[in-house]
Amino acid sequence: MSIAGIIASVDAEMIYRHILRLEGPKNPIDTPERLNEAADYILSELKEYGLEAKEQTFRVEGFDAPFRNIEGATGEPSGPELLIVSHYDTVRDCPGADDNASGVAVMLEAARVLSRQEGVRNIRFVSFTLEENNPALLLKRRRVAQSLGLVDEHQRYVSMHANDMMKKIDDMWSEGWDLGKDIDTIFSEAYERLGPELNEGERECVQRLGELYKGISAVSSPGKTGLVGSNFWVEQAVRNKRQLLGTVCLDAVGYISKKDHSQTLPRGMDASMFETHNVKSIFVGDFLACIGDAKSGRLVESFCNQCRTEAISLPYACLLVPFSYEEIAQRMSNLIRSDHAPFWRAGIPALFLTDSAEYRNPYYHTQADTIEKLDFDFLAKICKAISGMAIDLPST
DSSP states (O other): OOHHHHHHTOOHHHHHHHHHHHOSOOOTTTOHHHHHHHHHHHHHHHHHTTOEEEEEEEOOTTOOSOEEEEEEEESOSSSOEEEEEEEOOOOTTOOOIIIIIIHHHHHHHHHHHHHTSTTOOOEEEEEESOSSOOHHHHHHHHHHHHHTTOBOTTSOBSSHHHHHHHHHHHHHHHHHHHTTOOHHHHHHHHHHHHGGGOOHHHHHHHHHHHHHTTTOOTTTOBTTTBOHHHHHHHHHHHHTTOOEEEEEEEOSOOOOOOSTTOOOOOTTOOGGGOEEESOSOTTSOOSEEEEEOTTOHHHHHHHHHHHTSTTTOOOEEEEEOOSOHHHHHHHOGGGGSSTTHHHHHTTOOEEEEEOOGGGTOTTTTSTTOOGGGOOHHHHHHHHHHHHHHHHHSOOO
């Protein structure tokens, strides 16, 4: 089996076609039909490649509709599985070309390429739903604002004052979350600091939202505020004692910029923390971020080895965090925002690949997250590196 032959068969046109097909809002509350269409498409593609494809159906307490993780397996059925994963849902009104049709597309192309090979290891491709939000919790939050007359039927704040106050609360939430504070503390501080500026309806909204999120911390958030599909999958895998070699998580991997200062870093992180390859400046967003926890060194090393080959030459900035899941959640909570987090929490090695989302992409979670913004040569290189890694990664 030739790794060179495998990576040469990666087709950027196929990646483009997948993103073109998947682009569009896919939200469980606002566009559930598009969410289901995306699941059907991923399932049909995996079946077309000859994979043993299936749905994993589950329900969310407080929400009527069922949800589906989609997966397909190829290679030798014996031995621990290597997982290559993505998520296919989006936030409200966001086409999600980068977040996360790009990740799904790279996953599907890797599945196509690797399914054609004889004698490959046991590889499972999984696309999760409900990465972005817990729909039951989000629906309750919307109903609180609606019941108090703060938003209209399109979820727009009906006054500039309400819009400004809730933006301040969101900013305080983001800052507090970065600092490892639990949600109870964040809402308590928001109420104390902004109380004099809030009108009666806004004050009650803050109190009720605090009650809604009571007891949730960064450590416990996967499966509660988001990452619902991946958390369910991991819980089932642990319960069934599945043997997993490790996980490669693709989330928002298609946007690059060669402009100075196009890349920023989360609070508490600096350039010296990263090992880089072919990166002139950590503040120019033309590289892939590769992040692993204390147990994921072998995955990180294998992937980066592929990136450095002449045939791929993919610039990267690598961060191997030498902490446990709990420490990462408390000290660097921005690193547990995607579907690798439930794997880390379960002690399963996982590599998180991303373009860093809002720390680079100005269109993140907006209506402008569209296909023409993406770099398909960059996406093809990521797919090549993953495909090469899938073959080259040591089993022990």
